Amino acid sequence: MTKQISDNLHANDNVDNTEEQAIFSGLPGSVFFQAVEHAPIAISITDLSANIIYSNQTFSRETEYSKEDVLGKNESILSNHNTPRIVYESLWGRLTQQKPWEGVLVNRRRDGKRYLAELMVAPVLDENNKTINYLGMHRDVTELHMLQQRVQNQKEMIEKVLDAAHTSIVLMDQENRVVLDNIAYKTLATDIAPIEPGALFLSKLKEDLGADFNQQKLKPGQTIAGHEVTLEVGKGKQHRIFSCDYSIVGIGDESADGFFSNPVQSYQMLVIKDITEMRHRERLEHMNAMQLLIAEEESVYHLREALSGAMFKFQQPLNLMSAAVRMLEQSAAGAELSAEKIVEVLKEAIQIGQDTCSMLEGVVPQRKPRSFGSININEVLRNVLEFSTPRLLRNGIQVVWLPSVYVPAIKGRESRLHSMFKQLVDNAIDVIELEHPVRREIEISTRVEREEIVVSVADTGPGIQDAMITKVFEPFFSTKSNSTPSSGRGMGLTLAQEVVTEHCGTVSIDPKYRDGCRILVHLPIDVQEG
Missing domain, CATH: 1.10.287 (Helix Hairpins)
Incomplete structure (x- = not known):
């Protein structure tokens, strides 16, 4: 048997003037036999009818068939009989053309257990270039296939989960090129086009956080979470609010060069959630x-x-x-x-x-004490105007809203300030409603003067006579000849004075204003409770 295999393996020994002949002519055939016999891959040699004439030790371990069990038997004893016919047609088609074939078959061991065999079959040619045998080599790739399939399944599941999420998720390299994204991100990209959302949100983070945003200092696993970004999106420049999470993701190098050193490449991950509706x-x-x-x-x-x-x-x-x-x-x-x-x-x-x-x-009910908190006066006035919108519309009153671009937050009692400014706006509406001036307008403005915020509430009513400017702050005094549901009993400005005093401020009537009445409220920025 050794001599037969050696002769087959050296079928081209009579071919002269080749480099291979010069190299191997000095090796005895037993060396080739031992190399094949102990090779760590299952090897079998068949005749032209696929009947096995040789199998090595690894073949026996893989298939659990001994040499005696398979000699003279057809290779089909390993078949699980569920391989598609087209696979075998492809295999024999290649062998007929004297070309090798590679593929994966479902084999069955002697005990009936199935396994995946990565198979390569090649024709063995004699000196006349005629096929005399077939050489088959295969290895068990069941576990490898299982791992590959598991990776593929996990990849598909992750993609499905990401695509099902209503949150935009994107992974970018250090050049801000998109590596991975989900459907929500693609939709956002359509809304923001032609600007790439990832790059836009990164620039916003850098702009808002300044020195606090330094991606070089962030390590894999660290996150900048919950930073809000406001954008004008779409053709209609719709105002939308997003919550952004930014983190660095470390991914191992996949190249051969990184096999031993295992360098980590840093990628940027952005999780962008539209919270416009929630904030609304x-x-x-x-x-x-x-x-x-x-x-x-x-x-x-x-x-x-x-x-x-x-x-x-x-x-x-x-x-x-x-x-x-x-x-x-x-x-x-x-x-x-x-x-x-x-x-x-x-x-x-x-x-x-x-x-x-x-x-x-x-x-007499006592007023419940409420603690001081941080308050944006512009926000308070916007709320008051929103509360008063039905009355303003019903009376055809135009509002001129002139807020300062930047108003620092003050310490105060939010509900008390809301009540006070609403009382001032209600007073202005009452005057216009009762007096019916030709010009029906209320102007509200804010500005910062030194260490104070000045709020002006002006109406186009008949105004207040100079002699009455101080008297109107007295309890139960009113310039209104008729009562209205919101007019009270002459305590409106008294309430305003009480609230402003709580906040260490002042309230007064502008004596120089002649187009109606203008109330000026001065609130210090730095106020201590109590």
Whole structure:
């Protein structure tokens, strides 16, 4: 057998003048036999009918068939009989052309277990270039296929999950070239085209964070999370808000050069979530909550106003009676019985009245103290205008809104400031509603002067006479001849003065303004609670 295989392997020994002949002519055939016998790959040699005439040791280990089991048997004993016919047609077609064939077949071991065989079959030619045998080599690639399929499955699952996400995800190299993205990112790219979203959001992050954004210092696994970016998107320049997460992803080098050194390449990952709708809902919820707070404060305020007014009015006759008692007591005929009885009755009435006043004072609702927080005055005024929009539209009043581009945040009580500015706007609406001026306009502006924020609320009503400028801040004083649902009882500017005083500010009427009435509110930027 050794000699037969050696002769087949050296079928071209008679060919002269070749480099291969010069190299191998000195090697005995046993060397070739031992090399094949102990090769770490399953090798078999067949005749032209695919009957096995030789198999090596690895063949026996892979298939669990001994040499005696397979000698003279057809290679088909390894077949699982479910390989498509076209595969065998391709195999024999190549061999007929004296060309090798490579492919994967489903084989079956002696115990019936199936495995994937990566097979290469080549014709063995004699000196006349005639096929005399077939050489087959195969190895078990079941585990390799399983791993490859698992990787493919995981890749497809990850892609499906990424594409199903409503969050835009993109992976970019250090040159900001897109390596991997999902459908949501592609949709965003269509909206922002022709600018690449990844590069745009990176530039926004660098612009907003400045020195805090340094991708060179970020290590794989570290993240800049939840940074909000606002963009004008689409043909209509729609205002949209995005939340961005930025991180560095380390990926191993796939090239042969990196096999031992295993260098890590850094990629940039952006996770972009459109939170416009969420922020809109949050704003609506905040507005609704603020409206409830303002309504509660206004209700308590009007109740306090009514009770305070009642006590004020009730105190007047008590004062008159007290004066009458003093006059009677001081009269020359104070000892007369009738005067004593009158004094006694009046004192009793005064006592009852004072008890009633004390009782009314006891039921006056107290204002709930609220803690100071960071407040944007422009935001407060925008909210107030939104609250007042129905009345403004109903009365055909035009609003001129002139906010300062930059207004620093102040410390204050948000609901109290909302109530105060709403009262000022309501006063302006009331005046225009009652007086019917030709020009129906309210102008609201903000500006920063030194360490203060100045808010101006101006209307085009008849204005306030110079003699009344200080008097209008007195309790229960009103310039309105008629009452309206929101006009109150002359406590509007008193409330404004109370709230402004809480915030260490001032409120005044501009005496130089002649187109109506202009209220100026000065609020210091640096205010300490209490």
